[in-house]
Amino acid sequence: MFITFGTVYGQTIAPHINKKKTENVITLTPKKIVIIGLTDNLEARKTFEKKMKEKLVSHGIDAYRSTEVSSMVFTEASKAEEELNELIEIITQKNFDSFMITTVTGVEEKMDAVKGQLESYKIYHLETDIYIFEEKEIVLLWGMCLDIYDYQLVQLKIEDYVNAIVLQMQYESILPKKEETEQLRVSN
Numbered sequence: 001m002f003i004t005f006g007t008v009y010g011q012t013i014a015p016h017i018n019k020k021k022t023e024n025v026i027t028l029t030p031k032k033i034v035i036i037g038l039t040d041n042l043e044a045r046k047t048f049e050k051k052m053k054e055k056l057v058s059h060g061i062d063a064y065r066s067t068e069v070s071s072m073v074f075t076e077a078s079k080a081e082e083e084l085n086e087l088i089e090i091i092t093q094k095n096f097d098s099f100m101i102t103t104v105t106g107v108e109e110k111m112d113a114v115k116g117q118l119e120s121y122k123i124y125h126l127e128t129d130i131y132i133f134e135e136k137e138i139v140l141l142w143g144m145c146l147d148i149y150d151y152q153l154v155q156l157k158i159e160d161y162v163n164a165i166v167l168q169m170q171y172e173s174i175l176p177k178k179e180e181t182e183q184l185r186v187s188n
Helices: 007-016 042-058 077-093 158-171 178-187
Strands: 032-037 062-065 098-114 117-134 137-149
Touching: 032 042, 032 077, 042 062, 042 098, 042 158, 077 098, 137 158
Parallel strands: 032 062, 032 098
Antiparallel strands: 098 117, 117 137
16 A cells, blocks of 8 residues: 555645644653544555554554544545544543644645756655644644655655654654663663
């Protein structure tokens, strides 16, 4: 399964949440998180959410796929923002402390001269954001962007993007490193 998240969703929905990063939270590991792959490609969504859940659980995070929490399907861009807001409401009622949204936020068409010839290619901008519930507000805890060139799509799999997210989360101390997780399990 290749990385195939729908671009319409990221462009439509991304602005609906205030993306102001909290100043109070420097390092915080989510404890109970919902993973949302925002795409109209249901197979890609299920695969991404499953692989991301496996990685987070292996790091001691209580993670859930969005499909385990709600039956929202995000198949129509016109309903996606409304469905996402409904899903966030369900998440808050079920006492989750955070949620992760991953989507394509844009596609750029580029042209470069290669050996005297103009060649065109696309760059897909994938974004992952983690939001936490802080009192009665939804606050951006962490975010990352990844650019993928169209010629890379043949080689990359969803698991590659999941691994990139996890490595960046570890680097920024949002997620404990595997060794730290194992040490915590042994000491408990």
